[in-house]
Structure formats: structure tokens, C-alpha cells
Amino acid sequence: MSFDERVTAAQVSDSLDESGLRHQVLDAGIRPLAQGMRAVGPARTVQFAPTIKAGPDPYDDMIEFIDSIRPGEVIVISSGDFGRSAYWGELFSAAAKGRGASGVVCDSFARDRAKVLDLDFPVFCRGTRPIDYRARMRVVATQTPVLCGGVVISPGDVVVAEDDGIVSVPADLREKVSALANARAAKENDVLTDLLAGASLREVWDRYGVL
Missing domain, CATH: 4.10.910 (30s ribosomal protein s13; domain 2)
Incomplete structure (x- = not known):
């Protein structure tokens, strides 16, 4: 069973409470770039960590990650609480939308706000900064459990993101x-x-x- 289009994040949160899971709502500081954005789908996760240099191909890992997106997935980016740079922007959004992604949730910053809004691609983040992650951060893992907004999200967990906030449903409880x-x-x-x-x-x- 899948979530009805009219189901809200609040209704999902209430249903998780009823199921005994009371800590599945992400930090309220992670917000949509624009009111009315909504993304629902299984999580596809990526973990970043600090670095002090850029290799000859600094985007290889993210290129591979984004090119492997499956339709309907919600990209979940964990920065490890390193909020100095942006992790998402216009071209990543265009590529993800082209792959059929439902949206992206990032526990840090994005950039290219106006251009992302023009693409009509749902992005949830803590705000915007123009700083590239190149030579500051690197991908250290993909498709593993990550901590995002205070909630552990595993690949395949169902993410419901909208104006009210973001909720993560463990994959084994999706049907219930x-x-x-x-x-x-x-x-x-x-x-x-x-x-x-x-x-x-x-x-x-x-x-x-x-x-």
C-alpha cells in the first residue's frame, strides 16, 4: 500500500505515533525552498564528510550517485552537521528531475535558489549559501543509513516532505x-x-x- 495523495506529513506523524514511533520527524530547521513543495518516496541516501583538498574529479561520486537515481526516490543528504557549504543546486536538480526523483532533503544548505525554483523541483534544506562543497566536503558513503535532521534514515525508508515538515517512515512499517x-x-x-x-x-x- 502507498500513501494517498491527500495524506499530510501531520497525518503520517500521527500514524507513526500510533505505531509507537514518536521520533521520526526531522528538525524543523529543514524547510522547503518555496511554499507548496512536496516530495514523497523511498529514500536514496548520501553521506558527506570534510576534506581539505579537491581531487582531479571532485564530483565523480555525486555524478555516480545521481546517475543511479530511480524514479520516485527522495534524495537524502547528510552533511554530518557540517554546514559551511551548499550541497545541492541547479544542475544537480536538473539531473535528478530528469532521472525522475521526487525531491531532495538536505540537512545543510543548497544554492541557485531562483534557478532551482524555475525547475519546479522540490528541495528541502536549512537555507541557501553560494559556497560549493568542492575541496571542503566529499562523499564517503551512499545507500547506507544516515543521520539527517536528527532522524536515522535508511535506504528505502519512505520520506514525506511538505510545508509542515519532513517525516521518515521505516521501510518495514510502510504498509502499516x-x-x-x-x-x-x-x-x-x-x-x-x-x-x-x-x-x-x-x-x-x-x-x-x-x-
């Missing part, structure tokens, strides 16, 4: 959590209809058990 979230979304739609028709909060809570 998506079923709960889809059901919650349907209930909340009924709750909204009843409230707008004049029902009291007590009435809808007793009827649906959802608020």
Missing part, C-alpha cells in the same frame, strides 16, 4: 503506517465536513476519534 494514514485522511475529511455543517468538536471526537 500508510494504511493508518490513509484511513486518518479519510476520517479527517468527514470530520471537516461535519464541523463546517455545525457539529461540535465533542460530537465529532466521539463519532470519529480524530482531531
Whole structure:
């Protein structure tokens, strides 16, 4: 089962709470470059670490990583809390969009904001800086568990990123959590209809058990 298009990050978070996982929401400092961005899909992870020099081919590892993206994936970038440089920009966005990626979540900075927005590619990050990671950071691992925004995300975990924030669902709980979230979304739609028709909060809570 997959998440219904109407399912929100809040509904996924509530469903994770119901499943006993209460720490799956990433740091609130990681935000979309523009309001209304949304990315949902299995995580494809990359880990960076500091370096003091640039080799003859400083982008080889990211080229290989991006060229291996599969349609629907959400790229998850972990900087190891090294927020000096940007890790994502216009050309990486164009390549990822061309590969069918759903979006990118980065626990540090991006750049080329205006150009990325023109591409209509969802990017979630802590903000923008013009500094390239070349000769500052290097890829040390791909497709391994990473710590991003305070949450450990493994390849294949389902990432739901939108205006409210970013939630990660462990792959082995995808079926359970998506079923709960889809059901919650349907209930909340009924709750909204009843409230707008004049029902009291007590009435809808007793009827649906959802608020």
C-alpha cells in the first residue's frame, strides 16, 4: 500500500505515533525552498564528510550517485552537521528531475535558489549559501543509513516532505503506517465536513476519534 495523495506529513506523524514511533520527524530547521513543495518516496541516501583538498574529479561520486537515481526516490543528504557549504543546486536538480526523483532533503544548505525554483523541483534544506562543497566536503558513503535532521534514515525508508515538515517512515512499517494514514485522511475529511455543517468538536471526537 502507498500513501494517498491527500495524506499530510501531520497525518503520517500521527500514524507513526500510533505505531509507537514518536521520533521520526526531522528538525524543523529543514524547510522547503518555496511554499507548496512536496516530495514523497523511498529514500536514496548520501553521506558527506570534510576534506581539505579537491581531487582531479571532485564530483565523480555525486555524478555516480545521481546517475543511479530511480524514479520516485527522495534524495537524502547528510552533511554530518557540517554546514559551511551548499550541497545541492541547479544542475544537480536538473539531473535528478530528469532521472525522475521526487525531491531532495538536505540537512545543510543548497544554492541557485531562483534557478532551482524555475525547475519546479522540490528541495528541502536549512537555507541557501553560494559556497560549493568542492575541496571542503566529499562523499564517503551512499545507500547506507544516515543521520539527517536528527532522524536515522535508511535506504528505502519512505520520506514525506511538505510545508509542515519532513517525516521518515521505516521501510518495514510502510504498509502499516500508510494504511493508518490513509484511513486518518479519510476520517479527517468527514470530520471537516461535519464541523463546517455545525457539529461540535465533542460530537465529532466521539463519532470519529480524530482531531
